[in-house]
Amino acid sequence: MSIRSVNPRTGAAFGPEFVDTTKSEMEAVLDAAVASARPWAATARVVRAQALEAIADRLDADGDALAELADAETALGAARLSGEVSRTTYQLRMFASLLRSADVSWDMHDEAVAGAPPAGRPDLRRVLAPLGPVAVFAASNFPFAFSVAGGDTASALAAGCPVIVKAHPAHPQTSAAVGAHVRAALDRTDAPAGTFAVVHGFEAGRGLVLDSRVRAAAFTGSYEGGRALFDLAAGRPDPIPFYGELGSVNPVLVTPGGARRSAELAAGYVESLTLGAGQFCTNPGLLLAPRDTVLDAVAAAAAQARGGTFLYEGIASRFEERAASLSKVEGVRVVYRGAAGSGLSAPVVIMATDAESALANAGALQAECFGPAGIVVEYNDPDDALAFVDQLHGCLVATVHGDESEPLAAQFVSAAARVAGRVVWNGWPTGVAVSPAQHHGGPFPSTTNALHTSVGATAVYRFLRPIAFQNMPSRLMPDVVRAQVLTEQDAVGDR
């Protein structure tokens, strides 16, 4: 099979053909990754930091052209895409600074204690070592930040793992351009040749998850695709960690106090809901608010909003299916629907229901509708709202709008923390800050492993396994271990 880029605004194909990676090409990529695993793992932290910084520098220097290319393939808008390039390079530099930082030691040391156990013990040194080649599945909706040089790639390279990216068919040219920058930057820093590769095609992706040479996988995409790959990874003779981000409705819980700011709230909600044509994993698909407070304002704001353009045909048709079935759930009515534009234009859809109906149909209401569609759940009794939140499946993020002094605000925050990996107070869930303490993960099905994150400094731990060395002389410590340990001299020597 082969594909070409499609301009979502016009439906026109453009640019070169991208042929699916063949089996023999896959063999070469995987062998090269294995051959590079030890030397890359044995590369000192500062050198890996330089490599990440070199990637960031190249992407920044080419940022405008990259954003323009990605816009032609995704219609996400050049401004948003330029911002996404900056976010991506900021993230690469964050992992580089983590590698340079003496604060972040991947090393615990218990000195020997004389005497009989349990108090007596040998000398134990626990170091984190890279897992080996990692498969990264790029996302459609973030052609930079969750794709070829995104957070999964940056954190796996930082950990010392070779990376094989399965490019997303929605932006093959952008993938190739970013991939060329990564390749060039790694070459400049003498990384082994197999440290990084980009492959194409459905079978290539499936093959990566099943291949014994691949030691972990990271994925951002749909529930269906992610669950299928998770099952393959778990079903292997040697199961591997599969870090999948599979989609999430991300509830916004409004207290009576919060609802007093109805105009501001409605404007903020609709802006967050329609950002990027609603194609965000953190898109706030559900809004719970007291009856007769914000629904009309939300409908009015929606009428002023533009839905944008879907990334590709598959997303557009799935959106229509899901929106249609949501509108048929008992108690749900459509309160606003934007006009259908040309091509892949995305209509803003606002639906409404009441908390009692929502509670009775909690399962059906949670089908993620990837795009600018929101359901406003109106409650009379806050207990119904709380009971509904307790029925929600795991989410990446939940948001609470209210006044600090309301008892209900604390109750909503607690309920939000039970279902989500991030809880936002009086803000909006879209726009995930790249910051060391960030957590972008959540209970299933929002991710396949609630302990891990794909954004933030701790993302690197997904690709490292501990090894304890017992009474081991320093001179015998393996290179791959020495490379993980940052000495004071390393940290300052290179600055």
Added chain:
Amino acid sequence: MSIRSVNPRTGAAFGPEFVDTTKSEMEAVLDAAVASARPWAATARVVRAQALEAIADRLDADGDALAELADAETALGAARLSGEVSRTTYQLRMFASLLRSADVSWDMHDEAVAGAPPAGRPDLRRVLAPLGPVAVFAASNFPFAFSVAGGDTASALAAGCPVIVKAHPAHPQTSAAVGAHVRAALDRTDAPAGTFAVVHGFEAGRGLVLDSRVRAAAFTGSYEGGRALFDLAAGRPDPIPFYGELGSVNPVLVTPGGARRSAELAAGYVESLTLGAGQFCTNPGLLLAPRDTVLDAVAAAAAQARGGTFLYEGIASRFEERAASLSKVEGVRVVYRGAAGSGLSAPVVIMATDAESALANAGALQAECFGPAGIVVEYNDPDDALAFVDQLHGCLVATVHGDESEPLAAQFVSAAARVAGRVVWNGWPTGVAVSPAQHHGGPFPSTTNALHTSVGATAVYRFLRPIAFQNMPSRLMPDVVRAQVLTEQDAVGDR
């Protein structure tokens, strides 16, 4: 179904009947665990520390009687079992001290930075919150340290999770006695009633892994049992983390320098191999040494050793099966086999082969033979030994004996670190020290998740998930989050 204790030395059943936990009893246990999850999670770290210390105090006070009871059920010997009680209480207190320690903060905080993203960011506070009810599968071979009040239970309770232990049928009375102490200690510290329970029977165990109220599971046992439960956990509509320790051959790699100490080495090897009738997950089932150096000494030491008594009939018969099939692997010969004693007595078995044959039959040689059976692999060319090690499946621990100055020593250490979660220098793998930096885990199949450990301070991370709070006022932080954060006052107030 029901079981009674069996004395492995005599084959005689004794003591009360233990009836499998019924479905309705399971419902009650699971409902109670769910009801306790929030209050236990909201219990302050110091109070959880007190609870763990109270468990330890009660077990210590009853240590001699417990060891005697366990010896009657397991034939592991009163001295070893007394030591195991001490190890268990030491471990409970280690997790308590972790909870009291201001050094171990489950909290990261990025203060807000003004300005546009990516440099500008909101205030983000990342806290670890308990997952909810945890199922713990007790091991046959450690009636204390990996059973009812063992490391899995201690770390899950420390994390703030209720625990449901599936008792091992090899020591039901010991399980009941330890369970009663845990229950009494938790009651004294006002832990909610459902914080802890013990259940019995195969179906109860299966039911735990499949029940939506259970949020994680920890297991120590056989490959077959562990893989089956792992598959159930991964196949759920909402997959849960399954931390299984499934068995491991744990190679000992001897350099020519190490082999010069052949008598000492042979004695140490056979002692480690026969400890507890070889029924240790860290038992060194494979020894690689230069040809004609230590094999004769190992056989001689084996002839002086006692194999001990198997824990129960199933282990004895599986040992005979595995030993028989290993002896039929091409190139393998039996160099020593102890006389079969009465009842479940375990014969010491030493087999030998050469590195070339081992390399050609690497898969078959790695079937774990749980008991006092060792295979000595003799090498002429160290490269054959290294190639064989690279063919090994994941192990909990690998050991290297040599001289620090030999180049081969560093090569063996590197090879060991590629396959194992712990690497021992000039020592023995059995006797896992309880120490914060300890890592007792390893690549599949030794465990189902190489990132995690069942011993050491970091075992607690298996049962915690991060939540990031964005711009959240302190007063709105949920109780379960506040309980995880150690203030200076908490840390000193109670001492």
